[in-house]
Amino acid sequence: MAAPRLPSILVASDGHHSVHAPPGVDAGVLVRDTDLATLVHRAGSDCAPQAVDIDSVAGLGIDDFAVDFVTGRLAIPIVLTRRPQLAARAAGSGQIGLLHVFAYDSTGLRRSLEGHPRCDGVGSVVTPGLVLLHLRDDELAAIPRPILAYGLIDTVEDARACLTTADAIVVRPGLAAKLAARLGADLVAAGAGR
Amino acid sequence: MSYAPPDAADFIERVAGDPRCAAITDQGLLGEALSSRAPVIFILRGNGLSLGALVRRIHDANKLVAVHVDLVGGLRADRAGVEWLASVGVDAVISSHGQLMAAIRHGGMTAIHRLLLVRRNQLDTAVAAIGRSAPNIVEILPGVILPSVVGMMPRFEVPVLAGGFVRTEADVQAILSAGALGVTTTSRALWGTNGA
Numbered sequence: 455m456a457a458p459r460l461p462s463i464l465v466a467s468d469g470h471h472s473v474h475a476p477p478g479v480d481a482g483v484l485v486r487d488t489d490l491a492t493l494v495h496r497a498g499s500d501c502a503p504q505a506v507d508i509d510s511v512a513g514l515g516i517d518d519f520a521v522d523f524v525t526g527r528l529a530i531p532i533v534l535t536r537r538p539q540l541a542a543r544a545a546g547s548g549q550i551g552l553l554h555v556f557a558y559d560s561t562g563l564r565r566s567l568e569g570h571p572r573c574d575g576v577g578s579v580v581t582p583g584l585v586l587l588h589l590r591d592d593e594l595a596a597i598p599r600p601i602l603a604y605g606l607i608d609t610v611e612d613a614r615a616c617l618t619t620a621d622a623i624v625v626r627p628g629l630a631a632k633l634a635a636r637l638g639a640d641l642v643a644a645g646a647g648r
Numbered sequence: 649m650s651y652a653p654p655d656a657a658d659f660i661e662r663v664a665g666d667p668r669c670a671a672i673t674d675q676g677l678l679g680e681a682l683s684s685r686a687p688v689i690f691i692l693r694g695n696g697l698s699l700g701a702l703v704r705r706i707h708d709a710n711k712l713v714a715v716h717v718d719l720v721g722g723l724r725a726d727r728a729g730v731e732w733l734a735s736v737g738v739d740a741v742i743s744s745h746g747q748l749m750a751a752i753r754h755g756g757m758t759a760i761h762r763l764l765l766v767r768r769n770q771l772d773t774a775v776a777a778i779g780r781s782a783p784n785i786v787e788i789l790p791g792v793i794l795p796s797v798v799g800m801m802p803r804f805e806v807p808v809l810a811g812g813f814v815r816t817e818a819d820v821q822a823i824l825s826a827g828a829l830g831v832t833t834t835s836r837a838l839w840g841t842n843g844a
Binding site (some may be wrong): 463487556558559560561562582583585588589604605606608612626630 | 651673692722764765766767768769790792793796797800803812813815819834
């Protein structure tokens, strides 16, 4: 079985409506702020998510059982979480774990990284994603990759800029469509190159 | 005679007059902050139970002091913790807990509600919380992205400070141009020197 990979664009969805990644580009769907029944429903639909923010799923435990359920039964290969042990659990089962790293100020970023497991298969979700454009090289180098930029990326220009630093970004469906129209070929190339 | 902090309007006026506030996470930097032009020193780390001497030094330098009650050690971010800070002469208290704003104001101090910018779909909730808590000032983090996101946010009824990754004069100018009252920064070069 091929190792999972992180698409360049994750389209955010609460799972209550059908959200498809734009066709022809390196993109997938991230489900967050939802509930367990909705997540299960979406996982079995024709717009199954590639990623889930596991801490934001009402009804789903925040433990190894939940990670195993999401990555195994639901076949969602990318798990976002605030808990280092759960990110490591996802990576340990051959999937991708992404640990939330909060970048509100330099001290907070350093502290947020202290708990990072820094093991193979565990990357980082940097919140808010837009701040990546303002980090120093040494700060960027300290963040384990792959890096997913998540939050307040609201324009094509911001998205394009963030993708020069991050491996992937989270955007709303409307922006995903605009990106596909304006950067489609570049996004396919970016995905193929990783 | 017990110390009476300035009212919120005076606090805001002091910042407006010199909008670069010094944020310190290490008391070893206090001397440099005291000799700078910064009108307010924001204490973001340290022992909240032994702030008396530090507060007096700051006041003796004709500066104001704001303490982040969620981040300093030794104190709980609750009403009693806020009362403790009032008792040692703190001028302003910062917290992410909206329910503390009333206690801060009741203690005669300036109430600063810290707003963490996370995601667009959480902005409305956060802004509503600020509407309920009625702070004197909102502090936005990370402040460096304020110019990029100001169009997404509703207009606040109170002045805005911006902190977090504010490192260059260009950052400061962009933030002030976006409508902020001032910045809070640990970048010493931005604090300015007296006479400069």
